[in-house]
Amino acid sequence: MGDSSQKQLLEFTTVTYLDPEKSKFSRTPGGFLSLVTEDGREYPRVNLHRAFPFTQTNEFISVRDPEGNEIGIIRSLYDFPREVIKLLEEEMNRRYFAPVITKIYSLKEEFGYTYWDVQTDAGHCRFTARSGSSSFIFITDVRILVVDVDGNRFEIPDFRELDEKSRKKLEILL
Amino acid sequence: MKLLFDLPERESKIAAERLKQDRIIYCTPFDLNSEGKLTDGWVAITATRALFMENGSVTHDINIREGTDYKSVSMVGNGILEAKINGEFMILARYTMKHVPRYAYIARILSDLSRDLPVTVKSTSDEGVCPNCNRILPQGTRVCPSCINKAAVARKLLSFIKPYRLVFVAAILMFWLITGLQMLVPYLNRIMIDDYLMPMKKDLKGFLLIIALITLCQLLITALVIIRGRLMTSLGGKLSMDLRATVYTKIQLLSLNFHNKRKTGDLMSRVTGDTDRIKNFFQNQMISTINYLFIFVGTCTLLFMSNWRLALLILVPIPVVATLHRLIWKKIRLMYHGQWKAWDKAYSVLQDILSGIRVVKSFGQEEKEIARFKNASRALADITKRNEKAWNTLFPALNFLMGAGQYLVMFYGSRLVLGRYMQLGELVQFVSYTQMLYGPLNLLTFIPRWFAEAMTSAERIFEIIDEEPDVRDHKNAVRHKIKGHVEFRNVTFGYQSHEPVLRDVNLDVKPGEMIGLVGHSGAGKSTLINLIMRLYDVDEGQILIDGIDIRDIAQQDLRSQIGVVLQETFLFSGTILENIRYSKPDATLEEVIVAAKIANAHDFIIKFPDGYDTKVGENGHTLSGGERQRIAIARAILHNPRILILDEATASLDTEVEQQIQEALGRLTKNRTTFAIAHRLSTLKNADRLVVIEKGKIAEVGSHDELLRKKGIYYRLVMAQRQMTKLKEAEGL
Structure with a gap:
């Protein structure tokens, strides 16, 4: 060589x-x-x-x-x-912009999309994500990344730490 | 994309103050501040200035001409608009991903304005959200799944039923008949009890008559149900076949752009899944629904006519039972959703392991993978067990609930009978009607969902049927026998119009000339070829073949005269003969053999035990890359195209096989206008001219020797490849 x-x-x-x-x-x-x-x-x-x-x-x-x-x-x-x-x-x-979801006001799943209305550390947010595992990613057993249709990312560091109501809403996806 | 929004009042005042009389030509919102918090930001652009505001205060007020390098940079989860203002890079605005395409346009506008170029970008209202409810629309459609007019879709679906309307009317008639007969039976029962059994009348003739009537009714019902079922099945089958054929035809006709936007799986599911769902709706769900409606109306009328008090008693529990039912089903659905997800997970683990079994084995990871599957499988077993238990508890409870109304009727009715206000037969008739009413009650809760699902499926199908192809033949498109002169005139094109992939391309190719296209991957070589085939229409400029704009030539006619050999050859399931003949189904066997000979394919084909009848494709004989390639060349030769396109036709082959294929290609390209893309530059040695494409523009044109002497991009590419070859050789030693 x-x-x-x-x-x-x-x-x-x-x-x-x-x-x-x-x-x-x-x-x-x-x-x-x-x-x-x-x-x-x-x-x-x-x-x-x-x-x-x-x-x-x-x-x-x-x-x-x-x-x-x-x-x-x-x-x-x-x-x-x-x-x-x-x-x-x-x-x-x-x-790396990924607001942390602190509260879920509403979460609906219909027509192949999930519709979110949440409080994040960057402010109040409404967004739409595709249904399915490509938009709702478990990074660890408790840490979740949600990617919306435009490519925005939202993080839930530990879904067990969310308040009772928010966790209940999240249940349809768990 | 909308690029001219109306400024809110507060911002509008500031703009008026700052920009004076200048007209705002573009105005867009942005939503993040520099700290990454959501904000209310606006940018107003005039011909000379750009004013950026956040929450009502000005953050930047720039003279557009003082800036250069305007760029929208997409990062992870957000983007920034940056520029070099007076020699210093600055961040002008920050936004979430929603605005990234919008600011790509804004950056282009600012950059054009700064260089005094005319600005051509137009603001449109197409925002990808439903104008009605602001939901994001599924990609590539303008139909909002939430706002679709279900009645309108149903009407459209009815237009597909129209050819079968006689069958449909017949089926509806049957429904009437069946319901009528069903209602008659309890009535006959009553007569039997009240007139014959209770009075202990020994009228054998009348008694037999009643029995015979009941039997006849049941027999008729059975016969009619069979006929109805068959009618509806054939109607559903025909309808779904019609829909499937229509969608499939449309899919074939739509431009490649449409296919790029959609996943194959999504299209497959529309052709098969959605049409199937509609078939099911017609075959099963609609029958149950109509049936139940008829029974409901019929029994209610009869009940009220004979004893309205008792009838009310029967109807009162219905809403309660229906609500309870709904609640329980919601729970059950959630349960089964979880089970479905666990199943899906186990399934994908299994698929993952099985398709990667060679890797698993070669790294000795069997133990780990066994454990992984066991876990997924156990999770599935657990959730299934839990669900089955819950189901087996809930279902009997549900059944009891359904009967609750009947007990009330029996209680009240028995008292009436004992008090001689009512006859026994009447009570029996009543109870039968109650059972008919309550039996299908559980269906009631499903009807809205069935209907919604069927309509959504129908809409998904109609969405494709109603789609207009991007690349269309215009009315006066001509048929033209191509001689082979190809000319690009100021061609600009981008798959997304805010990012041009090719810019201002000019090229004149003589008939029979062979052009080699060279450049880094992503430079735009394949795009250039897609444009020649008119898989897309140019954004600006034109492409002429023999002096005729290709948009004036009928697509079918144009493509039938262009032959393509790609890097990865796709062979359809079928024999080698069928695959070679694909481009010209009426070719004689002699022609096929000649084509195969020219392609250097005849010899290896003959060596197969089944010769030209060898099955290839899925489940067929596996061919090597070189063999497939030679079949593709034979296919192209038989096609005898006027323009030939070779897109990396020899890239995946080893040198020895490549030699043979080069030979074949040499025969094929003779006297044909040819465009060849190749990474391995040595494969282009036969080219008359080489065109070097760099970042969407033609950078160099000339023969191999000319370009080498020029010592430009081509020279560097050649040198780099020689270096690589040397390195490889060194490693080989």
Whole structure:
């Protein structure tokens, strides 16, 4: 094998983790996230992608440039200084928008759709989802993700924690 | 998509203040603030300015020309409208997924305005929600399942019954007859008891007559029920066949765009499931319903005529019993819904394991999978057991409940008889009527549901029947014998019109020329080919064949002269002969053999024990990728198309087989205008010209050598592939 191909292979198999001490994240005036890496490369704008959005929300976060090339991976959010954690969390909350359902006012199933009227942490919401397991996903035994017809996501972190009335309404889908 | 909303009063005032006299040309809402809370946001766009407001205060007021790179970015569960304003990237608005397509248009509008280009995007009222009740409409339809006019659907369904109206009228007559006879029997019983049994009259003749009459009635009822059942069954069968044929024909005629929007499973269920449900409705449910209605009206009239007090006594418990019944059924339905879900889960686990059995075995995971299925199976068994127990408790209780009314009648009636206010036979008659009334009472609660289900099914069918194909032949479409000159003039096209896949494509192809289409996946190569076949209509510009716009050529005529060989060849169930002949059913056997020979297929076909009669497709002989491909080429050769399309025709083959197929293709492309897509660039070496497509535009055109010399995109693609080949070789060593 030639030198160049060996280098290529190496590139494919190594995971670059960002150094929590030396990677400098900051907020741009326009509200985006920028990064200067330890070797001094500057990225005026970066996007964060969770590798395991359901199971490991704060670990293995891929940092990518706007073209989608991976700059590096954040192994764990908690290795970073507190103010950076806040910055990164804000950024991820923007990319991953999934209001948490706190109360179900009404839930009906008819004509192959489920009609929801709920209170979420983002406000009062009405939405429609397709019936069936593709829109009503059990992430764990108790955690539920509801995806509506437009692709909006709503989360129920633990359906047992909902109030009695809401849980009763949810029963038709359980 | 609606892009010009009316601003609410508060925002309208602000806009008037800020934008002065400028006319608002687009105006849309957005619903999230930067913190991710729901908000009341609006953007008003004039020819020069864009004003963003949230909850009544201005968040951005920009001069559109100071910005570039307007873009709607779709993220996970929400989207943002961003732009580079005075050199700095900014977030202008944030919204839930509902608005993502809308802001894709807005971004395009802003970007056009910023570059002083004419804005062509129009606001329409099509929002994908029912204008009546605001429910989201199922994808690709304009029919709201909640607001459908059931009477109108029923009328439409009746128009399908029209050819069979005589049968239908006959069936209704039978209903009358049967009900009448059914009501006659208790009456005869009464006469027998009151006039013969009670007075102990020894009138054998009269007695026999009564018995004979009762027997005759029962016999007639039985005969009529049989005839009615047969009539309704044949009516239901014919009707569902008519519906099925109509839907299926329509599905075949609809454009590919329609098929892309819908899942195969959904269409299958409409052709089979929904028509079946309608058949059932006619065959069983409608009979029960009409029957019961007749009996109800008939018995009630008779009861009231003979003793209204007793009649009232019978009717009073009906609402109570019906309500109770409804409640119990609701519970039962929920129970069985749970059981169905558990069944579904066990079933999908089983399907998962069985279809992946090779993977399971090769990783030695049998134990785990056995446990997984056992769990699902146990869950199903548990819920079934629970449900059966509940059912076996509820059902007898329900039966008792149904009889409760009768006991009342018996009590009150017996007192009347003992008090000599009523005769015994009369009481027996009464009790019989009560049983006729209460017996089918449980059906009463089902009738609305049956009707609703049947109408929804009917509507789902009519929705397809009433659908208009996107790609239509216009009135003056001509038939044209294609010579092979193909021209693209300023063609722009997108599957969703806010995202063009091809932009301003110009290309002139001479008759008989072979064009190789090159580019990254997603660049628009396959789209270009779909447009030549007119599977879709262009958004802007035109495609001309021999100088005629393809929209002026009859679709059938156009496609019958275009041949296609795809990467994955689909062979229908049937013999090899049938598959080769698919494009030209009247081809002679000599022609078929010649075509197979040209396609390098004759030799391997002859080697099969069954030769050309070998069964392929599902349950048939399994062919290798190369063999299938050669059959597809033979099919195309027999078709003798004027324009030939090769879409990755050799991509899935190894080099040796590819050689043979290349040979066959070489013979096939001779003197035919050919468009060939290939990732493996070496397969395009016969092409007269190569067209490199990059991000929806034609980036380079020229022969292999010309493009290499140019050192552009094509050069880089070739180099990258050589590198890959070398790498592969190195690994092989």
